[in-house]
Amino acid sequence: MKDGKLQIGFIGCGGIAFNKHFPSLQALPDLCDMVAFCDIVEERAVKAAKEYGAPGAKTYTDYNEMLKDDSIDVVHVLTPNVVHAPATVAAFEAGKHVLCEKPMAHSTEAANQMLAAWKKSGKKFTIGYQNRFRPEVEALHKACEAGELGEIYFAKAHAVRRRAVPTWGVFMDKEAQGGGPLIDIGTHALDMTLWMMDNYKPVSVSGSVFYKLGHLEEAAESNIFGPWDPKTYEVEDSAFGFIKMENGATIYLESSWALNMLGAKEAATTLCGTKAGAEIRSGMSVKDKEDKLVYNRGVHGKLMEEHCSPGSAVAYFSGPKLTDGVKEAMQWLNAIKNDTEPLVKPEQAFVVTQILEGIYKAAETGKEVFF
Numbered sequence: 001m002k003d004g005k006l007q008i009g010f011i012g013c014g015g016i017a018f019n020k021h022f023p024s025l026q027a028l029p030d031l032c033d034m035v036a037f038c039d040i041v042e043e044r045a046v047k048a049a050k051e052y053g054a055p056g057a058k059t060y061t062d063y064n065e066m067l068k069d070d071s072i073d074v075v076h077v078l079t080p081n082v083v084h085a086p087a088t089v090a091a092f093e094a095g096k097h098v099l100c101e102k103p104m105a106h107s108t109e110a111a112n113q114m115l116a117a118w119k120k121s122g123k124k125f126t127i128g129y130q131n132r133f134r135p136e137v138e139a140l141h142k143a144c145e146a147g148e149l150g151e152i153y154f155a156k157a158h159a160v161r162r163r164a165v166p167t168w169g170v171f172m173d174k175e176a177q178g179g180g181p182l183i184d185i186g187t188h189a190l191d192m193t194l195w196m197m198d199n200y201k202p203v204s205v206s207g208s209v210f211y212k213l214g215h216l217e218e219a220a221e222s223n224i225f226g227p228w229d230p231k232t233y234e235v236e237d238s239a240f241g242f243i244k245m246e247n248g249a250t251i252y253l254e255s256s257w258a259l260n261m262l263g264a265k266e267a268a269t270t271l272c273g274t275k276a277g278a279e280i281r282s283g284m285s286v287k288d289k290e291d292k293l294v295y296n297r298g299v300h301g302k303l304m305e306e307h308c309s310p311g312s313a314v315a316y317f318s319g320p321k322l323t324d325g326v327k328e329a330m331q332w333l334n335a336i337k338n339d340t341e342p343l344v345k346p347e348q349a350f351v352v353t354q355i356l357e358g359i360y361k362a363a364e365t366g367k368e369v370f371f
Contacts, residue, residue, distance in 0.1 A: 001073055005031060008035065008073070009035060009036035009037070009067075009069070009096075010036065011077050012083075014044065016078050021078060022034070025329050031333045035053065036069060037059050042059065045060065063091075067096065073336070075087075076100075077100040078101050080176040082106050082110075088100050092125075095123065097123045098125050099126050100126075100127055102127055102128050102187050102349070103349070103353055104350060106178030107357055108350075108357050111349075111350050115346060118346060124335060124342060127344050127349035129344050130327075131267045137192060140196060140278055144271070152272065152273045154251075156193075156253075157252070159181065159185040159253075159267065160255065160261060161185070161256055161257050161266060162261060162262070163257075164257060165214075165237070171184065172234055177235065180239070181235075181238060186253055186356065188266075188267045189268060191344075191348070200348055200351045204243075204244045204370045205244070205355055205368070205369050206362045206367075209236045209364075210237060210239065213259070217230055239255050239256070240253065240254050240255070241355070241356075241358075253355075281293070354371065
């Protein structure tokens with residue numbers, strides 16, 4: 001640390017870096033300095049250093065060179081999925097704390113390598129599941145922790161877009177990403193759902209993965225991010241999984257970038273417990289965000305629904321507004337400084353990767369995959 005502030009280096013300076021990590025950390029000048037930026041495209045690293053770097057910030061095209069800098073305390077790995085494991089392992093071997101973007105890895109084998117390097121290093125490790133820091137998600141988790149839903153024995157994890165295929169970066173590159181919407185946005189919905197249930201013991205998964213719309217020009221033309229190229233679309237356009245847990249609970253996971261379906265939901269969850277049920281109805285693909293969190297239960301012989309009341313406001317005094325990314329960054333840096341556990345634990349993120357890989361394997365083989 002320098003002047004009581006953590007020194008952060010970045011591996012990957014793409015969209016998630018510029019849209020989430022750099023602005024979030026810039027909002028925390030008392031906690032950190034951004035001192036090193038690495039990207040295989042040098043111009044991106046230079047741009048990042050110019051816009052967000054501390055005075056004297058350095059740029060690199062090889063992360064192994066960046067990791068030789070002993071002044072760097074923390075590394076954020078913000079690369080395509082297949083680079084998560086080698087970059088994270090290298091960072092731990094260099095004695096750095098690591099935040100790796102979601103998903104933890106593209107495969108269980110790679111995730112195991114990351115866990116082994118972390119445990120050997122004695123450093124802090126977390127995964128970038130920022131949806132846990134949304135206010136309605138935090139509120140529902142507190143209700144689940146307090147047992148207000150009872151035993152949660154059935155849940156749905158929603159990550160459904162009607163037409164929102166990301167046309168930038170390497171999202172449609174199967175070799176670089178390991179998959180499409182299941183591993184990209186399904187991972188958020190599954191993380192939220194497992195966290196609410198506090199259940200990380202899967203027994204088996206089955207699933208279906210579809211390559212139906214990605215190669216159709218007429219489907220590509222209606223994409224909200226602009227037409228994708230059907231000739232270079234390599235990943236699935238939708239995937240669905242059924243997960244059985246050790247205690248008998250089951251989870252249905254739905255994910256899509258392109259699906260002819262109304263009522264899209266993304267980064268959302270539905271929970272069914274013995275005392276009550278609850279739904280997170282917010283998320284990027286939801287049009288009506290008024291009812292972000294809804295509880296349902298029976299009260300005195302009547303079925304009831306409980307909705308969040310809109311917050312009141314006072315003119316010119318709205319109070320501080322922290323984005324999910326800022327809250328994520330703040331708790332992560334404080335966990336390092338105060339030697340506490342980060343909210344997203346590596347072991348939890350590992351189970352998410354394990355389940356996602358199981359769904360892909362089940363779809364490929366046509367057989368249920370057992371853990």
